[in-house]
Amino acid sequence: MILQMPRRRAVKRATRAGRTAVKPRVRLDTDERRAQLLSLAKASFSMRAYDDVSIDDLAREARISKGLLYHYFPTKRDLYVAGLREIADELVGAITSVPEHLAPIERVRAGLDAYLDHVTRVPQAFVSLMRGGIGSDPEVAAVIEGVRTRLFEQFLHGTPFAPVLAGNARFETAVRGWIGFVEYATIEWCVKPRLSREELRDLFTEILFAILGVVVPKG
Amino acid sequence: MILQMPRRRAVKRATRAGRTAVKPRVRLDTDERRAQLLSLAKASFSMRAYDDVSIDDLAREARISKGLLYHYFPTKRDLYVAGLREIADELVGAITSVPEHLAPIERVRAGLDAYLDHVTRVPQAFVSLMRGGIGSDPEVAAVIEGVRTRLFEQFLHGTPFAPVLAGNARFETAVRGWIGFVEYATIEWCVKPRLSREELRDLFTEILFAILGVVVPKG
DNA sequence: AGGCACTATTGAAACGGAGTCAATAGCGAC
C-alpha cells in the first residue's frame, strides 16, 4: 500500500576537526576484512553459544555495520560454518605433518602428540568444534565428519594394515570407533584433565593397538 | 502513545449445524495434553533440526494455539529438553533391566543387546539425542552427559573391576572412552549399517575387554 | 582540479519466529 519512498539521509555532521569524535569509516580490502571477520567469528563462537552471539554484537566488535557483515557472509550460519571450517583445517593440518619412516607405534604417538599439542593450544575452539555448535545442521555435521575421516586416514596410514584391511567393515568400524574414543576422551580431558598429556597419549596409543589386536586376523 | 484498546473479538459464527466447519475446541486434561505435546515434540525434533521446527508448526500439528503450547512449556527450548529427557530415559531404562548373576562377559553382551535393540527401534530419536540438537546448550549437554554416566555405571558393574579401580583416572578414562566409541560407532551404524547387530555387539564386547586388558593392572 | 567509475560501507526498514497476556469457552457443581 505504502509506496516506496525516497530514503531520508542522515544530516551531515562536521567530519573534520569536529569536537565530537566521528567514527572514522575504515576501508579494508576484501581479503583483510574477510580475515578479520573470520577471526572474530572463531573467537566469539568459541566463547559463547551460537544463539548467544548476535550479528549486532559481531558488527559492533568489528566496528562495522551489520550490512557489511552480510556483504561478506550472506548468513549468520555461513559465517559460523566458515569459522568452523578454519578451526577444523587447523586441527587436521597440525597432525598431517608427522615424519614418515618411523615405526608404526612411533608414528601414532607422534601424531597424537601433534594432535594434543594443538588441542592444548586452542582448547575452547576444539571443544566447540567437536560439540558441534549447531546440532544436526548438515553442513556442520559434514565438517566434523570430515575431520574424523581425515584423522582416520592419518592414523590408518600409521599402521601396516591399511592396504590389507581397507574396506573391511569390522576393521574400519573399530578404527573409526577409536577416533570417537579419542575425541570424547579429549573433550573430557579439556574440561577436566585427570591425566598428563603424555599419559593420555600413551593410553590412546595402547588402546589403538589393543583394538587392532582384536580386529586384525592373527594379531 | 496509543492507549490500550479493548480487544476486538472475532465475530460470532454459527457454532452448531453451520455449514462452515468450525474447529471444535478440544479440551484435554493437563496430563493428556502434556503427553501429547511431548510425544509430538520428540517426533518433530527427531525428524528436523531444532531451528527448522517452529512453534507455529507444532501448534498447528497439535491442533492447538501457540498460547496453549506456551502454557505447558514456557519455552521452545524447555519443550525440546523435556522431549530429549524422555528419549534419554527410555534409552537408559532399556538396558538397566539386565539379569544379574551372569558372567561379566555375558552381562556386557546382554546389556549391549538391550541397547542395540532399543536403538534399532527408534534410530532417529537416538541419533538426534546423541548428536545433541542444540550444541553447547548446558541443559542438553547435561542430558547427554547423564546418559553416558549411567551407561558407564551400567557396564562398569558388569565387570569385576569396579570396586578395585573406581576413581582410577586411567581406568575411568578408558571405560568412558569406550562409551564414546560405542556411541559414535552406533550412530554410524544407524546411518549406514555395515555389520549385523550381532557382529556389532560382539565387536563392542571384545573391544571393551581388550581395553580392560590394557588398563587393568595385571590383565 | 574536477569529474568518473568502481567498490566498500552504511542505515533504515522488512521479515519472521519466539514469547506475552487479556479475553473467552467449555464443564462440573450447586
Add this chain to the structure above:
DNA sequence: GTCGCTATTGACTCCGTTTCAATAGTGCCT
C-alpha cells in the same frame, strides 16, 4: 440456570536476522 474453575485462544509485542537503495572513499583519466 449461573457460578467458578481451568483449558484455551489469537492478536500483539519484541528482538534478531536479513535486505537493499543510497552513500562515501579512492584512485584514475583528462
